[in-house]
Amino acid sequence: MNTTDAHASPPGTELGALLRHWRAVRDKSQLDLSLDSGVSQRHISFVEVGRSVPSRQMLMNIAQALDVPLRERNTLLLAAGYAPAYPDDPLNVLETQSVKNAIQRMLRQHEPYPAVVMDRYWNVVMANDFAPRFFNCFIDMSARKKPRNLLHLMFDPDGMRPFIDKWEDVAKSLIQRVYRESVGRVIDEQTQALLATLMAYPGTKTDWKSPVALSAVPVNPAMPVIPLSFLKDGKPLNYFSMITTVGTPQTVAMQELRIESMFPADEATEQLHVQLVGHASAR
16 A cells, blocks of 8 residues: 555645634634625535535625635635636736826825835835834834834834833833734734734833733823824924725735724824924934
8 A cells, every 4th residue: 555645645734734824713604605705515524524625706795704814715716726816917007007106195185194004924015105204213124124023113112112102101002003904804814923023122022922911001082083193302292193994806916904093082183293294304
């Protein structure tokens, strides 16, 4: 008997493992998935044990029912032997030029307040002129290599961290945001690596990744959002942010983009902000 053949994975096993993984992530039984996707429970069972390979359209229906992010849908298709369905092109390709132009328009219209576009790992891929102007009021942004990561900027003792009021509360809420805003509510390996590097900074605590950690952050009942406050020459600047995503994205890159826009939380901050950025560099 050939022992190598005896222990080889049967065709479709990788696909089956992926589907079981996504059912577990979404907390769905085979029956639940059958009802949501229109695929029989028997057929789903056969796919998961490697006895059957679904058609391309059937697999797309299953992925839709499981709310699988576009990048991971491509992985499912490849595991089944099909070509990827969703392009993973950079933002500057021709097919996305109209969306890129719209995003650039949004960034300009938000000035003189900071606005940045980030990928799924919080790397800044686009920004308006006033984002670096604002951060240059505190640190030398030209000394930080591109692509600049917004989370590292907030956690780094050589970055914005010394200027953030109540930094521990802010850091804790940012860790929770990573979980809450992850694409498809899934923490992939690269996101786990990002979290590990953030937690390696001095002053962080392992329990910040706990689901109840955010509840320990003081809440201001007068503010419907969590503010982010900076200190400049002893004066507070209070902001809150709003996140915008691309509706009904058809490419991986588009689904993973987030536009974060900072707004002054009070009139004093609005006035001081204009004064500060008017003299800052846009590097």
